[in-house]
């Protein structure tokens with residue numbers, strides 16, 4: 001099975017959705033490693049509870065972004081990782097990192113890309129008076145939140161919505177979408193190998 005690493009920085013609810021999909025056997029991957037740049041990330045506890053090996057690579061211990069990413073590449077390659085899944089990993093990746101895993105890094109972003117790249121998407125969507133919101137899974141490229149789009153899921157924005165209610169709606173969509181897309185990409189990579 002395809003060796004997958006999930007990279008997190010925080011709560012890890014998307015990681016949990018992937019763990020659950022593997023447990024329920026609708027996602028046939030080897031969930032091999034969870035890496036966090038944040039030693040306090042709750043997602044680390046989720047991984048440990050599911051008996052998935054974890055690693056902490058604290059960015060504060062590195063003086064440059066390049067040095068951090070070189071260490072991250074080394075860690076993932078040492079584990080023979082074949083697909084890198086970003087799940088709330090709050091780091092901008094260097095071109096060197098992206099090039100180390102061509103077409104093998106996925107990200108989930110809380111907006112309907114190409115609209116609303118970057119942070120604070122829920123507030124920005126409301127400020128812009130949009131009627132639809134959602135999430136997008138894309139390949140990671142050199143440009144932030146701009147890689148090839150694989151799939152998205154959407155929801156309506158209602159008059160009473162707030163950034164918090166939109167975050168909850170989008171998280172719900174993410175938890176359905178990400179395992180589904182990971183299964184598709186993993187299947188494609190395995191058929192090609």
Ligand code: GRF
Nearest residue numbers: 011012013014088108109110
């Ligand atoms: C998600 O909203 C995802 O779209 C964004 O970061 C958030 C991570 O949430 N990239 P969680 O840590 O998976 O709960």
